[in-house]
Amino acid sequence: MDEDETEVWDPDEEPDRTQVWTDQGRVRLMARRCDTCIFRSGNLMHLAPGRVKGMVEAVVRDEGHVTCHDTLSYSDGDLPGAICRGQEQHPTAGPRSMFLRIARAQGEITLLHPDGREETVPYTSIPSTYTKEQDEPGESPAFVHGE
Template sequence: MSADADVADWRTAVVRQCADLCATCIYRPGNLAHLAPGRVKQLTQAAIAEETHIVCHDTLDAPAAAICAGFARHPVGAARCLALRLVRAGVLTLQLIVPPSKEIPCPTVPRAAPAEHLSDASPRPLTPTASPGPRRSRSG
């Protein structure tokens, strides 16, 4: 669940992020991933400290990995994640993908993660930005 899997396609300048939480997202209430107590907080803090992200575990075996939607909603995580900062700066484009497990019906669960896993600030989703297009230089 670390940033070992590549969530970017550097040829097309695209960063992939899950559009929603997967069915067993570590940021869902109830510890559906059966992690040790405090593990989500530890993973989140490590990703923030390294200015990286958490990869959605549902996309690890998919053709292309993506940033976990729960992590992308974390206000400090989204602010410190290098890939998402490059999206906000217009250097890369954000591609929202549907997590593979969303194809399996699951009960509706509130989108916000428990406070134990997040900072005191309430989570805010990162919205995709339009690509600025190719840069053109002006010849004088």
């Protein structure tokens, strides 16, 4: 690899198996979008062009979810796995996630705060769509893919 080239990690090469279930059988969701969320504008994670769009398409097609990169097993922190808040707020990908539909059916979800604190709340108590107040420090809506 030349000095000028940047190595781009491809999660398809080594899929992460981070668990987003709590020990009590609830779905864990990030309480807010992290500062470098892939659903913020500006491609803060330096992903390949079209990568987020492909992830959203896969979530919709497979009824899956996007795990918050701050909680992946190879991340620097020690947070337990959680679904990305930006994906949950995405107008297409959020409603298609099977885990989030399970959380709605259970009536509760466990929010993971950036400091590692977990809080179980009624699913209906969390805002179901993006609002500007939820997105500090950024100002972009969840459906903007940063591309």
